[in-house]
Amino acid sequence: MKVSPEIESLVPYVAGKPIAETQKQYGLTEVVKLASNENPMGVSPKVRAALQTALLEIHRYPDASCTELLAVIEKTWKIPAKNLTIGNGSNELIDLLIRIYCEPGDAILSFQYSFVAYGICAQAARVKNLTVPVEKNFGMDLEKMAQVLRTGRARDKIKLVFLANPNNPTGVYIPWSEVKKFLNEFGNDPDLMIIFDEAYAEFVRAKDSAPVLNHFREWKNVSVVRTLSKSYGLAGLRVGVLAAQEKVIDFVNRVRNPFNVNSLAQAGAIAALQDQEYVENVVSQTWLGMDYLAKELEQMGLPVITSNANFILFDSGRDVKKLNEQLLSKGIILRPVLNYGLPGYLRISCGLMEENQRAIKVLKDILSHGSN
């Protein structure tokens, strides 16, 4: 059977190489994975306890409307539950928003080098992913995006704008003053929705940044997606949160699968959200690790993109395929970003301090041998 050209040419999401696969392939026992921006400290002990209890009930269907989880988010994040819904990871929410608001032939708008999931989900829905070029150092200029929305030929086709703030894989953020100006111009446009993907919001240190999660209700058509995959450490359980106007939440709840968030995910998410102290500790440990990684990479003469997330993108200045192969053979999994159109660059997630030190040591050894 034939499929559409969009499906035929779809390139699947490239995930970080799994630890077990690397161990097997290279005959290694010790492998450090710094490839998927995961929380290296694991989950809070309270989450583990909640999962043990939830195991006793896995023969039952989960709560289809995540009532308790929504109540906990309302309390913790101060967002009314009626403005929230949960996804099987934020990836599902991105996919649902595109399916709900775009017809085949429509377009979404994002910045060049922003999170690949937007483009993949769009293409799967036969929707175009239009991109605005970034500035030097990967800066995202919202004024440039505004020009596309004011005068661009595709203006009528663009239904959704995706802004990852901070962005993956660059770690670059957009200052609040620029976000606000942009939203004052487009946030009430009845034919457009502006979606902020704040997967890394907890890690932001820049003083001129603010989470849109705390402000989205000031405009009519602004939504926010959050994830529990990063600072909260629940990547394997798949929990994403959408904060949006009630009518958007209503549509997502109609289109999503009834049991999209399984019972372990719900129980784990509730416990994780109730242990904010743990998350604060994760964030402060991450900042120490980020400072270490940035300093070491710079000292090696590798250009580093200033990051406000839990990973760093750097220019290796050489054939990244070969370098990556050498790193893997020594048990270090980083993330090449060839799929983003950035040959030569690698992204390193912040791990435990000893993992960071190990990765830097191996990288130094490889680069100093000049075999590249």
Ligand SMILES: *Cc1c(COP(=O)(O)O)cnc(C)c1O
């Ligand atoms: C990691 C990441 C997500 C999280 O995806 P989940 O499906 O929630 O695990 C979302 N957006 C960006 C930009 C990310 O880097």
